[in-house]
Each structure stands twice: as C-alpha cells, then as structure tokens.
Amino acid sequence: MPSHGPFALPDHVQGSLAPLNKRLVVNRRGSTVWDVRTPAGRLAVKLGYPSRTHHWTALAPAREATILRQLIPGEDVPFGEWEQGTWSAQPWRDGVSLFDLWEPGRHSSHPSAPKLEEALSCAAALASLHEAGWAHGDVQPNHFIIAPTGTSLIDVALARGGEVPEIYDFQYRGCLVHYEAPEISQSILQTGTAVPTREADVYAMGASWFISATGWRHVDYPDDAERKDQRQAIVDKPHRPINVPGALGKLIEHMMSRNPDDRPTSKAICQQLRNAL
Structure with a gap:
C-alpha cells in the first residue's frame, strides 16, 4: 500500500546532516520536503516515497541529485536510500515563487503589466538549463524562485539531457497538467509516456506567466x-x-503556439524581453 507521509528524517540522514533545526515545507505527491539548518548551511532535504498514483516518486530525490551534480559541478548534493525510497539534500534556494510574487496583480481592480525584469530572470534561468543541454520537464510558477541575487529554477527531478544511473531512472509521464504543452498531453494519452523537450518547457513557461498574471x-x-x-x-x-x-x-501568445516548431527558444525569449525593457 502506498504511504502518505509526512515522514520524519530517517536516523541515518540525521546522523549525516546533523540538523540544528528543521521545518516541514511540503508533503504531497510522494515527496516530503524539509527546510533543514545544519552547521554546514541551510538545506532542502527531500524524502521520496511511492504515492497513490505513482511509484517513480520514490526515486525522484536521488535522480534529481545526480542531475544537480552534473549541472553544478562541485556542488555538494548528498543522496541515498531509505526504507520508503530515496532522499537527497541540496542547498536551500531562498526567494519568492513567481506565483506568489505576481499575486498582487491578480487581485488588483486595475491590473498592471507584470514586470519584464522578473519575466526575464525566469527566462534566463530556463535558457541556462537549455544551453547546458537539458530539458526541465516540470516548468511551473512555483519552480521559479526569485531573489534579489537572481532566479533559481528548482525541482529538476524530471529533467532529461544527461546520464542518470539506471537504478534511479524512470520514464517521463508528464508534469503538472496546468502547464503541459499539447504535444506532451497527447503523447501521454496515446502511450502513457512522453519525452520532455525544450519547446514544451517554453510552452510551460508561457502558461506559468499567464496563470501567475x-x-x-x-x-x-x-x-x-x-x-x-x-x-x-x-x-x-x-x-x-x-x-x-x-x-x-x-x-x-508566441510561446504557447500549438506547433512546437513555431515557439521561440528560451534564448530568443531573453533577447525579446531585453529589447522590450
């Protein structure tokens, strides 16, 4: 039977990280996430476990850790296994999600245009991932964390583009549907799986900006x-x-074209936003 969580940090994980204090951040869809302060710094510690509908969620933390080690060489991203699945610990990304940042505009009686600088920071984060040869596969407003020092694109567990150990890998079965491109939805309906693409990431970022605004x-x-x-x-x-x-x-509108080939690249989006500033 699938477990529901939230789960406490396993003893061997606590022994490895030596937490000074911790705060439960979220528990849903097969993932318990803790905000943990340690002598070495602040960490996001993820515990993956089988959810009601998916078993791959148990592998997601370890899969993400192997990807982060490729994206950010030298960054310490410990990971391992526990009785329900896998776990990982990555540096905490401080800031405000795109969805929360643009909330005032959604409730204003006279909506103003979202700040292009903030949109550009999101596009630059996605372009950086694409230029490294990866597709994110799970672009959504809560995965853009915006801070004065820059924007982080988090939760890369579903990304494709590099080598992932077979023991931690799994097929891509889509993302949060609210941001899914039509070709991804169609593939999943027809075959049960899909292949993340940069073009689908661009569509998802357009859908993320739209719902956030x-x-x-x-x-x-x-x-x-x-x-x-x-x-x-x-x-x-x-x-x-x-x-x-x-x-x-x-x-x-351009980013959410139905034909993936008609969508601008993330790099081109950055340039258009710079030109509009």
Whole structure:
C-alpha cells in the first residue's frame, strides 16, 4: 500500500546532516520536503516515497541529485536510500515563487503589466538549463524562485539531457497538467509516456506567466476533472485568450503556439524581453 507521509528524517540522514533545526515545507505527491539548518548551511532535504498514483516518486530525490551534480559541478548534493525510497539534500534556494510574487496583480481592480525584469530572470534561468543541454520537464510558477541575487529554477527531478544511473531512472509521464504543452498531453494519452523537450518547457513557461498574471489556467476545464480529461481538453481545445497587458502578452501568445516548431527558444525569449525593457 502506498504511504502518505509526512515522514520524519530517517536516523541515518540525521546522523549525516546533523540538523540544528528543521521545518516541514511540503508533503504531497510522494515527496516530503524539509527546510533543514545544519552547521554546514541551510538545506532542502527531500524524502521520496511511492504515492497513490505513482511509484517513480520514490526515486525522484536521488535522480534529481545526480542531475544537480552534473549541472553544478562541485556542488555538494548528498543522496541515498531509505526504507520508503530515496532522499537527497541540496542547498536551500531562498526567494519568492513567481506565483506568489505576481499575486498582487491578480487581485488588483486595475491590473498592471507584470514586470519584464522578473519575466526575464525566469527566462534566463530556463535558457541556462537549455544551453547546458537539458530539458526541465516540470516548468511551473512555483519552480521559479526569485531573489534579489537572481532566479533559481528548482525541482529538476524530471529533467532529461544527461546520464542518470539506471537504478534511479524512470520514464517521463508528464508534469503538472496546468502547464503541459499539447504535444506532451497527447503523447501521454496515446502511450502513457512522453519525452520532455525544450519547446514544451517554453510552452510551460508561457502558461506559468499567464496563470501567475491572471490566475487562469492556460486551457479551460473543470476543477474536478480527471487527469485524463484535463489532458484531453489541452489536446482538443485552444488555450484561453492571452489578456496579459503589455509586451509580455504577445510573447506568451508566441510561446504557447500549438506547433512546437513555431515557439521561440528560451534564448530568443531573453533577447525579446531585453529589447522590450
């Protein structure tokens, strides 16, 4: 039977990290995440376990750790196994999520255009990943962490582009559907799996900007719709009208083209935003 969590840090993980204090951040979809302060610094410690619908979530922390070691050579990302799955510890990324940062604009009676500088910081983080040869596979507003020192694109457990030990690898079965590109949804409906691409990441970033600015998902479907029906709506229906004011609205429209080949690259998006500033 799948477990539900949240789970405490296993004894051998505590012994390895020597936490001074810890705070539960989130427990959902097969992942318990702790904010842990240690003598060596502040860490995000993830415990993966099988969820109600997926067993691959148990492997995700270790898979992410192997990817981070490739993306940031020299960064200490310890990981290992525990009785429910795998665990990892990575440096804490401080800041505010894109969705929270743009919240005031969603509730204003006179919405203003989102700040292009903030959009550019997100695009630059994604472009950096793409230029390193990876596709993220799970781009969403809460994975852009924005701080005065820059923006971090977190949660790379589903990324594709480098070598992952077979023992920790698993097939890609999509991401949070609210940001899924039509071709990804269609592949999952037809075969049960898909291949993350940079083009789908660009679509997801456009959908992330759209929902963060307006509060609306990119495609209209009932809140209680089954995941399969959500994906079918993404395949069958056009995205909502892009009503984000300013230069960002036209850019989002381009990013969310149904044809992946028509979408701009993340690098081109950065250049367009710099030109608009």
